[in-house]
Amino acid sequence: MSPLLVTILKVLLIYGGVITLAAGMTLAERKVSAWIQWRIGPNRVGPFGTLQPLADGIKFIFKEELIPDGANKFLFRLAPVLAAAPAMMAIAVIPFAGEITLFGVHTTLSIADIPISALYVVAVSGLGVYGVILGGWSSNSKYSLLGGLRASAQMVSYELSLILAILSIVVLSGSLDLRAIVAAQAGGIQDWNLWRQPLAFGLFVIATFAETNRHPFDFAECEPELVGGFHTEYSSMKFALFFLGEYVAMIVMASMTATLFLGGPEVPFWHGAPWFVQLFAFLAKTSVFLFLFLWVRWTLPRFRFDQLMRLGWKVMLPLSLANVFLTGLVVSFF
């Protein structure tokens, strides 16, 4: 089989897997919220409600699609695409597992291995803000506009801390390549960046919540104040695309946390494990952070917007700058 066909196969497998995972996350969200609130959750469609995402998808397709009067039609249609595409693009460089032989072709289990993959993830996922801001503006509704403006201000502010947290890992590993960062943590649990960079880990996790617009930073939606935030006016599959973008972004951020701080696909105490064990380890580490997203959402109340901005600019940014500075000092003198 030619390498091109293998690449196409990898693209289909990885995107199919990620979108299935995103659909599973919508079910997990409802199940976890139900458990936390002492309810049962969806249990009618399929065994234990497992076919609920499918039913939701069919419902989205058959819903009437409304475009509000006075909305900018071109941008209104463009915004959901711009919201979903960046998260999908970022998936391309995530190292799901190490080396694998597919139909006689020796390759790695990620769509593209590029030397600047950490930078690529940040650059591409930073573009997700356009979907939010354009969706909010083009709807011609004050709730949408306010939601879009708030969300984009928040995403731009927390992106700085996110990048600086990644930068301290990059300084430590000496490479922008996610595979090299994983290789630098290959020695076992004690080599994970989690122990070497605990502050960066905390900052990164908090920033991922803000970047994906999740609780306690979900100012994009903020139901009690803004109805539905930037996607108030959206219906049918356009709304589903925003939803899909949010969940894929969560998967990207959770897998980045696992890659940067928990050794990615490296299996503890078993260096050079076969690819399916590595894939399992990677998914297990990622699920921890995916569960954290849900757990926090149904536990913590929402911040106030000025608290959010103060936390971002006056606490997280100085801390992450100091962390990069200290890391630089340690790397150059010790």
Add this chain to the structure above:
Amino acid sequence: MAETLFYLLGALALAFAVGVVRARMPLFSVLSLLGSFFCLSGIYLLLGFPFLAATQLLVYAGAIMVLFLFVIMLLNLGDEAQLERHAGLSLSGRRLFVGGTAAALLGIVGLAAAQMNTTFVAGEVPQGRALDDLPTLAGLLFTRYMLPFEAASLLLLATMVGVIVLAKRQRGTSAVEAEAEAPALPAPPLSSGAPR
């Protein structure tokens, strides 16, 4: 293949650039500029410089254009024709002015490009290493080109400080004016822990 892509991306970048000045709504100008940046980033990739391509997306598309969008949305700039009464020049006058400036800039850039010696960085890259090798690039930036690099950052810092000073002064004068207008009332407590 690479050459076809280059011409395609170049043509697209130019078309988007024309869109920036031709669009009637400022929002579409911003989006066109965004498209142009994307094409430029693609050209950097074709040149074998992925770092520059990613940085272009990160800095310009991810941060600066978002701020542009912000300003346009907060000022709620609609169709250009609605701005007519606010502007000193008429629409055609402004177009003439903008077109003339653009032509002059293009002329200057063309002259500079004709005289430029494009090997000025490549000549200093150590033997056997490429410029897209990040440690090499960083090394050059922090040794040979330290002064220009720091000068540029100092310029940006000065701009930031200047903007903050201007914004602060405006707030200060308006507070003084408010006091002058209502002298009977006690002076409002300034900076008493109010959120800024």
